[in-house]
Amino acid sequence: MARAEHLDSAALARLIGGWRAEDVPLPHALADALAELIAGNVLVDGAALPPQRALSAALGVSRGTVAEAYAELAARGHLTSRQGSGSRVRRDRSAGGDHPVEGRLASFGRTRRPVELDLSSGALPALSLVRDVVSAVDLRELDVYLADDGYYAAGLPRLRAIVAEQYTLQGLPTEPDQILVTSGSQQAVWLCASSLVAPGDEVLVEEPSYRGAIEAFRTAGARLTGVPVREDGLDLDHLERVAHRAALLYCQPAAHNPTGISWPAASRERLSEIVGRHDVLTIEDRSCADLVLDDRGVRPPLPNPAHPGSVIRIGTASKLLWGGLRVGWIRAERPMIVRLTQAKAALDLAAPVIDQMVTAELLAQAGRARQERTHRLRAHLAEAAAVLAERRPAWRWTPPHGGTALWVDTGTDAVALAERARRRGVLVTAGPAFSPSNAQRSRLRLPFWRPVDQFAHAVELLE
Numbered sequence: 001m002a003r004a005e006h007l008d009s010a011a012l013a014r015l016i017g018g019w020r021a022e023d024v025p026l027p028h029a030l031a032d033a034l035a036e037l038i039a040g041n042v043l044v045d046g047a048a049l050p051p052q053r054a055l056s057a058a059l060g061v062s063r064g065t066v067a068e069a070y071a072e073l074a075a076r077g078h079l080t081s082r083q084g085s086g087s088r089v090r091r092d093r094s095a096g097g098d099h100p101v102e103g104r105l106a107s108f109g110r111t112r113r114p115v116e117l118d119l120s121s122g123a124l125p126a127l128s129l130v131r132d133v134v135s136a137v138d139l140r141e142l143d144v145y146l147a148d149d150g151y152y153a154a155g156l157p158r159l160r161a162i163v164a165e166q167y168t169l170q171g172l173p174t175e176p177d178q179i180l181v182t183s184g185s186q187q188a189v190w191l192c193a194s195s196l197v198a199p200g201d202e203v204l205v206e207e208p209s210y211r212g213a214i215e216a217f218r219t220a221g222a223r224l225t226g227v228p229v230r231e232d233g234l235d236l237d238h239l240e241r242v243a244h245r246a247a248l249l250y251c252q253p254a255a256h257n258p259t260g261i262s263w264p265a266a267s268r269e270r271l272s273e274i275v276g277r278h279d280v281l282t283i284e285d286r287s288c289a290d291l292v293l294d295d296r297g298v299r300p301p302l303p304n305p306a307h308p309g310s311v312i313r314i315g316t317a318s319k320l321l322w323g324g325l326r327v328g329w330i331r332a333e334r335p336m337i338v339r340l341t342q343a344k345a346a347l348d349l350a351a352p353v354i355d356q357m358v359t360a361e362l363l364a365q366a367g368r369a370r371q372e373r374t375h376r377l378r379a380h381l382a383e384a385a386a387v388l389a390e391r392r393p394a395w396r397w398t399p400p401h402g403g404t405a406l407w408v409d410t411g412t413d414a415v416a417l418a419e420r421a422r423r424r425g426v427l428v429t430a431g432p433a434f435s436p437s438n439a440q441r442s443r444l445r446l447p448f449w450r451p452v453d454q455f456a457h458a459v460e461l462l463e
Contacts, residue, residue: 007043009050009058010415010432010441015042016059018422026061027068031076034069038078038089047089049079060419116425117458122257122404122447126322129369133361141357151350154341155181155329159360163315163329166366171300172313172331180337181351182344185287185316185328189213189250192283192312192330193220195343201247206234208407208434208443210257210285213250222247224436229256231398233263236270243278254299255288258434258445259407260400262299269303276305284313287328290320290366291402292374293381309333317359320369327351327359377404377449384448387456405447414444417462424461 007015019033020026037043049055052066059066070087073079081087145156154160160176167174182188189212197203199221205214207226217224225242228235234251243249253263253271263271275282284302292298301313309332316328330340362369381399384406388395396409410417414430421428431440444462448455 007047007050008432008438009054010430010438012050012055013058013415013419014429014433018427020423026065027072030059030061030065030069031072034073035076035078038073043089045089049087049089051086057413058415058419060416060423117450117454118427119447119450119458120427120429122445122449123323124319124373124404124449126324127320127369127372129362129365129372130322130325130358133365134358137354137357137361142354145353145357150353152181152353152356153345153350154337155179155351156353156356156360159327159356159363160329162360162363163331166363167301167313167331170298172304174331177334178331178337180330180332180341180344181356182328182330183348183351184318184326185285185314186212186216187344187347188314188316188328188330189283189285190216190219191340191343191347192314193217193222195340196281197222197248202245204239204242204246204249204280205436206251206256207436208258208431208440209250209436210252210287211429211433213285214434214436217250226436226439229259229261231261233261233267234271236267236274239271240274243274243280246278246280249275249280249282250285251282252285252288253302254286255291255400255402257288257403258405259398260293260403260405261398262294262296262401268299272303272305272311275310276307279307279310282311284311286313287316288319288403289315290370290373291377291404292370293377293399293403294401296401298370309336312336317363320366320373321359321362325355325359325362327355380449380452380455383452384446384455387452387459391456391459392462404449405445408444408446409442410444411442414442418444421458421462426458426461428458428462 015037016033019029021029034043049070052063052070056063056066070079074081078090079087080090157176159181160179163179164174164176182191193216197217197220201222202225203217203222204225204227205217206229208229214224225246227239227242233253253268255262286301289298302311305311313331314328315331317325318328330337332340394411397406400406415432418428418430429445431443432438434440434445
């Protein structure tokens with residue numbers, strides 16, 4: 001896997017998380033937080049830490065605080081410093097692993113200090129439909145599965161059939177054996193990254209893009225190239241210029257995360273033509289496609305290019321229904337499904353049977369679920385827009401077509417803004433977390449689905 005030779009100050013600030021502690025001097029608390037990352041192999045041996053001035057700006061502390069923390073780490077044997085080359089991590093190489101996991105995945109894996117309000121994720125609570133269906137699951141069907149070992153490597157046949165039917169209804173004829181059930185869409189992305197990308201391959205991703213995908217491809221050793229996202233979707237002229245050299249393209253044409261943009265039909269058609277002509281393996285991530293905010297409904301999948309095997313689709317039940325249902329899927333041509341099923345079986349054998357049973361019942365009522373989500377999200381969006389217009393009129397954002405968050409241009413350093421908010425008990429994610437090049441520094445991803453009083457309180461503290 002690729003080694004991180006240099007860490008941007010914004011990336012390190014995200015990794016550190018809530019590092020301040022009561023009754024502990026700031027330099028010692030910062031040194032402890034960095035030591036934790038080094039011990040956990042999140043900061044790898046030889047990684048160059050940011051310059052003191054840059055990290056102090058990102059964390060909102062004095063340069064002296066960072067200098068003292070670095071000095072303490074050096075005294076503990078965790079850093080080496082040389083004139084002209086800065087400070088580099090020094091750790092036991094026998095600990096294993098050599099690539100840092102940051103942002104979204106690190107936030108799930110590390111213990112966080114209590115916060116007043118966490119807006120670092122756009123994940124939604126469960127629909128009422130989930131409780132209804134869970135309590136009504138037919139246990140006689142479960143008896144059928146209890147009679148064998150419960151390992152369905154590609155997923156329960158009934159769930160695969162229902163997911164295939166959903167794609168067919170959306171204009172992409174699909175058979176059940178073209179579906180692989182995964183433990184959420186994040187596993188689907190990681191399966192594709194680890195199975196289809198070799199170290200050094202160039203992977204095209206949107207700028208900005210879903211941070212879980214950025215992390216997955218980085219971990220696979222890919223060289224990431226950003227393709228700008230405009231207000232009408234991906235910059236296809238730019239894509240045309242770079243597609244010929246790429247091993248893979250990752251994109252989200254429907255309810256793009258983090259911007260909420262959905263591409264018009266003409267853009268989807270042109271993308272299909274481009275990837276078909278250049279024969280670029282393409283992952284279409286439709287994880288947020290069900291979270292519709294406008295009147296045009298769920299956007300259909302990308303049209304198949306000349307070679308249908310060039311496009312892999314990813315979906316999930318977690319966004320529409322509930323994150324606690326760890327059920328996602330991959331839609332691809334049969335040979336690819338066989339390949340990815342083998343990779344998944346080596347990882348976790350199969351997805352949980354009961355989760356799949358519940359998801360199958362829920363997806364049979366997908367229309368009702370979408371209607372309920374759309375109604376609630378529209379109401380929250382209207383309330384959030386009113387709060388921002390009143391309290392942050394200088395902030396700019398494009399009304400999203402879907403999703404759960406606003407992609408806000410604050411007009412200032414959002415990394416520093418997010419750090420100040422963290423000290424006040426509010427967690428938000430600044431733009432560089434969604435950028436393959438740590439750009440988007442003035443942007444915040446601001447989930448709007450919270451009750452309006454919570455959203456308004458968070459906005460008050462974002463200053």
